[in-house]
Amino acid sequence: MKKDLNRRHFLAASAAAPVAVAAVPAIASASETTLQQAFEGRQSTRRFGPAPVPDDQILRVLWAANGVNRPDSGGRTVPSWRTAYDTQVYLATAEGVFLHVPESNTLEQVTQDDIRAIASDSAFVARAPALIVYVSDGARLREAAEGADDQALVIGAHVNAALSAQNVYLACVAEGLGTCLIGGAANREAIAQALSLPEGSIVPYIQPVGTPR
Numbered sequence: 001m002k003k004d005l006n007r008r009h010f011l012a013a014s015a016a017a018p019v020a021v022a023a024v025p026a027i028a029s030a031s032e033t034t035l036q037q038a039f040e041g042r043q044s045t046r047r048f049g050p051a052p053v054p055d056d057q058i059l060r061v062l063w064a065a066n067g068v069n070r071p072d073s074g075g076r077t078v079p080s081w082r083t084a085y086d087t088q089v090y091l092a093t094a095e096g097v098f099l100h101v102p103e104s105n106t107l108e109q110v111t112q113d114d115i116r117a118i119a120s121d122s123a124f125v126a127r128a129p130a131l132i133v134y135v136s137d138g139a140r141l142r143e144a145a146e147g148a149d150d151q152a153l154v155i156g157a158h159v160n161a162a163l164s165a166q167n168v169y170l171a172c173v174a175e176g177l178g179t180c181l182i183g184g185a186a187n188r189e190a191i192a193q194a195l196s197l198p199e200g201s202i203v204p205y206i207q208p209v210g211t212p213r
């Protein structure tokens with residue numbers, strides 16, 4: 001997976017100028033799953049096979065999570081409280097952590113560290129080949145929410161990420177993948193530290209993805 005992603009979809013993590021690679025939005029799913037079938041198949045999966053999730057599949061899942069579906073306006077596949085678009089979607093794999101870029105539906109490597117094991121005390125999270133990490137950009141949220149109190153900001157961050165998470169659940173059904181939203185079992189401080197998140201960032205949820213076993 002690493003070679004393929006590095007070559008085609010990712011920006012290199014090196015301190016030198018990032019290597020631009022071709023964008024492969026790949027938003028059209030090959031799946032013929034209907035919305036009704038996706039609803040019927042939605043469930044939480046906690047046992048994953050070890051195989052990496054293929055690039056095209058994970059990019060379709062990430063597009064469902066936070067992709068641009070209206071290029072003219074920059075509108076997303078998910079609604080966003082106060083149009084904050086504060087949700088940042090990271091993907092953690094054995095190869096490192098990558099930030100999803102909604103506009104191009106590509107991934108940008110932010111570290112080569114494998115953070116899956118520290119992201120949660122639940123063993124199945126570390127065993128999942130891919131782990132989505134939702135981060136709310138606190139500064140962006142606060143600016144968009146204009147005077148909202150801290151509680152409203154925390155709720156907004158969680159609602160926005162949860163909407164992405166439900167899209168991921170449905171996209172996973174269409175892709176033959178499994179997933180599970182993780183709230184209580186997320187090690188938020190360890191994740192914030194590992195990703196050097198700025199003060200005020202919120203980590204609402206994490207969400208492992210892989211082939212159900």
Ligand SMILES: Cc1cc2nc3c(=O)[nH]c(=O)nc-3n(C[C@H](O)[C@H](O)[C@H](O)COP(=O)(O)O)c2cc1C
Nearest residue numbers: 042043044045046122162180181182183184185186
């Ligand atoms: C906000 C939220 C947080 C959750 N946190 C966890 C968690 O920390 N660990 C876990 O195994 N499942 C977690 N879940 C998944 C629920 O346990 C699961 O959705 C529930 O048992 C219903 O099962 P189903 O999703 O298969 O229908 C969470 C779900 C939600 C909505």
